[in-house]
Amino acid sequence: MDIARVTSKRSFLLGLLGLILVLLATLPLYAAGYTPILMTSIFMYIILTVSWTLFSGPTGYMSLAPAAFFGVGIYAAAILGKYVPLPVFIVAGGLASFIVALLVGALTLRLRGIYFAIFTFGLVMLIMQLLVFWELHVMGIRGRFVVVIHYNTIYYAMLIIFVVLMLTVYFIKRSKFGLALQSIGENEEAAAHAGVNVTMVKVITFAVSAFFMGAAGATIATRWTYIDPYIAFNVLFSFLPVLMAIFGGMGQLYGPVIGAAIFAYLQEKLVTTFSELYMLIFGIVLVVAILYMPDGLVGLIPRLWRRRAGGQRANT
């Protein structure tokens, strides 16, 4: 009976996911122009957050590098956009970030805790300042224009990156690679002595997560039309994924997705309606979230469930 229940629950979930996917894929057909634009931005945040969680969640290494990889993708679009079609420069942006992450990861993943966080943050600053210098003193330009692409196309590009990312995360989580990743977060020394090549697992995961950040950057750049190093390497894009992941809860695969979706929607609404106060309201929401939801939004579900069940299903 249990097996039947599990399979029926599973096919129900698959059906639900399929339905959501169909609704999302046909969105531009029934929703006005603003909705796909809003959804593009929400998906962008989801991609940043989920790919951040892919590495930092299980390993516990707090990376503040998302803005660096995101920015590398943006610059890939700005430089290549004129010459090659959208899919090519999205992949190029992702690969560029992948390679940067491989190099940086090989150098820095021996750092632990706060040192790693600060270094990755410094990386964002370093690339940004190098680009400012290069553009100003070597090329004599200030910022660049990015090729303009129709917002529905961008929406589909973002949706595809999102789906590929979710599949990647799902399969990593279920694979033996995912088990190794988790063991590193639990106890890196023990993992190494049990035969896990910890450096390789960390660097590859770091680079895979950077690939998706770069791809998202390359895609969204075409919405922004003009970019410069300060826009492309805005440090906010390093912190927001972390906040969104904490807000959603990192214990489950869907935690960061829900966190980022609600967070991004809230941000969009607040910016448009209370442009002056939005950062303030945002801050309050965050403080409340961290105080009252230590496991994030998804952590609320088992808590509410337990309350409803009135302790009958006490943890045994």
Added chain:
Amino acid sequence: MPILEGEGVTKYFGGLAAVSHVNFNVDQGEVVGLIGPNGAGKTTLFNLISGALTPKSGVIRFKGKNITGSKPHQICRMGVARTFQSVKVFNNMPVLENVLLGSLFGTSTGMSSADAAREATGLLDFVGLSAVKAILAKDLTLANQKRLEVARALATKPELLLLDELMTGLNPAELAQAVELVTRIQDKGVTVFMIEHVMKAIMSVCDRIIVLHHGEKIAEGTPQEIATSKTVIEVYLGE
């Protein structure tokens, strides 16, 4: 034939010689004990063998092959497994997955997932943890966590097992089980090199004992010889 040999192994922490010009060897199939007062350099020596630390000078050979300076995962895959003085289990992973990790990653040839699962289940049976295999490792008692570490180490199919204070902190009943476990590991054909403070246990289970003091080897011999050695008694009881 020695399965493990060390020649002039030396490691400094700052100006202090934690391990100083130590020569040692462990023969195939033996159970060798490593004893000494606190701070004698026993765990440091294990860290040097397992690759957690690199010696300043000296050579360590496993089955005749120089492993000095190799990475921990490489040494593990060659066939040297270890446990830790302060237990290092994967707290938030189920007991079975703790062991599974060893069989998936630690063997020299690699294993299919099905084989690894079978192997891991068998080892949990071997150390007596079958009943709790679905429980998170952090919820086990200390004695069981130590057994889990042994199972995880055995999952990597070692020829040499380094046990770092397996018996410390156990009650008499658990102690007897631990002694029996070491004997069964030896019967499996695994060579054991163990650090221990519990004298009764080490005297009964070891074929040979090496004594470290201030990073230097001061004595070596059968349990009988060590128990009657003047130098050893001086070190432990004062002059």
